Structures are given as structure tokens and as C-alpha cells.
Amino acid sequence: MSEGQLDSVEALLEEARLMAWMPSPVERLRLREAAGLSRAQVAAAVGVGRQTVANWESGETDPQPPGRGKYLKLLKGLAEIHPAPTPEAPGNAGITAPQAPVAPTAPQSLPAAAELPPTAFRPDGLVVQGNPEPCIRCGVVTPFKATDGRSLHPGAMCQPPAAKPPAATPRAATPAVTRVPAPAAPLQPSPTPARVPSPTPARVPSRPQRRAQSSARAQAETNTLITGAVHEELERAEGDADVALQALVKRAIPDVMRLFEETRATARYQYTAYPSLPDILHKPSKREPDQIWEARPNFHHPHYSLKAPGNVQVTALDANAAYLSALKCWLPIGKLEHHAGSDGVDAKRSGVHLITPAPWNHPHLPDPLGDREEPGALWITDATLRLLLRLSGPKYGLIEAPTVHESWTSGATENFLDALRKVLAAARETALAQDDTITEGYVKAMYSKFISTMGESIHNREIQRPDWMHIIHSQAYANLWGKAYKAHQAGLEVIAMMGTDELHVSGDWRQVFTEGRGLTQMKIKHSDAKASGEYTVGQVAR
16 A cells, blocks of 8 residues: 555545544634634634634534534633533532442442543543542542543432441440430421522523524624724734735735625524526636626716816715625525526516516616626516616606516525625724725725626636626616705706716706715715816707
């Protein structure tokens, strides 16, 4: 057998030994907490997600490859550093048990290791059976052993030694004496022995309580992830803000995925990170896009032009953190399933749909499908379909409902990424209040890269959901369209709308939008061409 084959055999044997040793979920949790490690630290060392470690510790799942080997090695080392405490009888802490007489022939030394059964030493601290020996507490012979090999009754099973009759004492002969019998004392009931309360079992928290406790722990950990990373890179850069920000942008993808796992700690359901995808969601090549139309608007009002002379004042507005706000959208959480016709259209489902849209007859407003040149059917996201259906409803009445030909959808929720969105939004708000441009740039890199790499990307191997990426993009465009419609309804003229965050209007926009840098606010968009964010256009003959 070659040396390489021997190494492979040894690796299999080591794996088998660790599997045979695998501790219980309760012991896994005890070892981690005894070492003062967070689930995030263990997850990073083992190479799995934080939620995976939480599932291993709760017993919902058992450790599986590829992280199982590293995880068990870590637990093995922690068990050597933090052995399980010796079980003690509940309620007897600090009380010395009465010593029972032990026969001279009773062995007083520890039994030899060869006399103990192979399972005598268990890492979870449970007692096991071995050679009967006197209990080190009560002296009564028992086959149970503690983890150090000494005989010990488990729990509260220690027993008082059997009472022995008093030995007869020789008495000296005395003359007979006549005694007058004393009056019989009234019979007293024998005293009832004090009842030793049985140990109260630990109260198992309810599922909502466990979720609340887990949420509190996760929140405490996530609060330090962003600030800790910023401080770490500032120290490495010796206070150079530009160098620190560059380093933070480079680590934004793994950091945001770790943050994503932290915010998933109290989730009620699992999601599919690598589902099998239909061909329409696969890129034909690296340079070619898939078949999903994201409805990116590039609208310019046909009655106004920069080339025409005029004095119509226009303000370019910027929607703050458009992609961060778009994290609140309906996302499919499972594998996409095919549906014919409109069967896949459901308020509780999400995905992509093949539709034929109705014509858009409102030149003063941007088309919700953007400037699409090719007519006919096209694949759109759930976010775009929801927008079209709203606009075809009685509240707007702007368009006819599209015809849905087929769909790929799954059960969905609108709050899947809401916890992550709230953590990033809070960090961004704090950074803005403190004029902390480093943290602000770091947060922006995290949410933008999180969205852009969740499709078919070599930069993020932890997830592949191009359907999510398209839906979030489309939700950002739908949010911007809503702002354009709000401006139009308030009497402003919508001159242009571009990308996910740029809206150009004429009129008193501050009467419609609150100025600022908050997620729900708008600010003037500055560019090299328009430093002030304001310019003039002329009217074109209608």
C-alpha cells in the first residue's frame, strides 16, 4: 500500500473516531459557551454559516461535511480544555454526606483502566456502569461511575447505609431491685422524616422565548461586526482613512455574508441558496445576460429638451440608498417551480414571469417597463409584475393588465432580508449623524456587492440566486417610479428618470419630498456636468 493510500486510510479512521465521539447538542453548546466563543467565530473557523452552527447546537441537524471534521476537532480540543463537571446530587452542595462503615475487604483504590467498560469516560459528563464499588459519597456499593472512574450514584440516588442492630454490651451482675412501673406515656406519632424535595427539572423555554433569546444574542453580535471591522482596518492603516476604506471595500462580500447569517439566526424557515435554475436565468456566456428584463427606465419627457432654448428650471434629485431600500421586496425562498398561464401569479409567491404587456399611452410619465425597443413577450420579475398589476387596478387605471403566459415561482416572503436591511440602515444612519464617511462607504459596499454578487458570480460562492438579484434591482426601479408618480400627482413636471435613483423634475420639489440623506428622503444630485444639480431646458413644439 502506497504512502498516499495510508494517509487516506488514516484520514478515514480519524473521521470515524470523531464520529463515534460526537457529543450531544447540549454538550456542543456548553463547550462553545465555556470557551467564550460566539457562533459567528465558530462558523468562520469551520467554514459554514452561523445558522448551521445554531442548528447543530439545537439538535435540528447533525454536523455534516464539509464542515463536520473541523467542527468535531474544535469540540474535541475544547473538551480537553473545559471538561464536563462531575455530576453532584442536587440540593447537597456544601453538605458532607455521612460516611458509612466500609468493609475492610472493600477495595479503596480506583479500578484499573482495563476493568472499566470502553464507554466509561464520556465527554458529555454522563455516568456509566462499571465494576461495583462503594460510592464516594454515601458508601453504598454501586456499579455507576463518574467520568474520572470513581464510583458515584447518579443524580440524587445516594442512599443511607442499612441500619445495624446495636451490639449486646456485657452488664455487671446487680442485686434485684423492685421498680414501680412508670405511668405509660401517651403514644406520640413517629416524626415524619423531612421530605427531600426532588430536583426541579430545568424549565425548557418555549419556542418564542428561544427565538427572542436567540434574536437578542444575534443582535448583540451584529452590532459589533460593522464597528469592529472599521476599527480593525483603521488600526492596520494607522489612521489613514482612505487606506482603511479600500481594505473595507475589499472585504465587503465575506463581511456582508457573515452579517446575513447573523441576521438569519432567528428565521422561521430555511431558504435554498443553490437551487436548480431554469435556462432563462442562466447566462449563455460570461458576457451575455440571461433573459430577464429588469425594466431599467431611461425616460426623457418628449416635450422638453436641452437643445431647445428656454428657461424651464430643472432639479436633478437623488433617491438615497435605493438598493438598500429595495431589500424589502417579495423574494422566493425555495426552488422555482414552473406554472403554465397565470397559475404562478399569487400574492404569496414570487419569481419570474413571461408576459405580453399592454401599450403605455402616457408620454408625460415613464413607462414602468422602461425604454424597451423590442415588442412582444418578455420575461420580467415579480417586482415589475406587481407594479404593472397595481397600475392596471382601480386606484391608478393607467394601463391594461398584462397577459401572463408562464411563470417560474416559489413560496415567498416580503421580510426575508428585512433584518439585514435594518442593521445596515441603522449603521448608515449612525455614520451619517457622526459624519463617518468610512463606515458609510463600507455599508454601501456591503449592500451593493451583496446584491450584485448573488447571481452567477465568482466573487461570492455562498449563494447563487440570480432571481433575487433581478427582483431587487426591479424593486429599486419600481420604488423610483412611485416617486415619479408622486411628483406628477403633486403638480411637478417629470423631465427625466434614469437608473434606480435619479429623478429630474421642474417645480417646487421640496413641497413634495423631504430633503435629506435618510432612506425616505431626497437630495439634490451633483455631478461634474451640473455641479449645482440644477439646469434649464426648453419646450419642444407639441
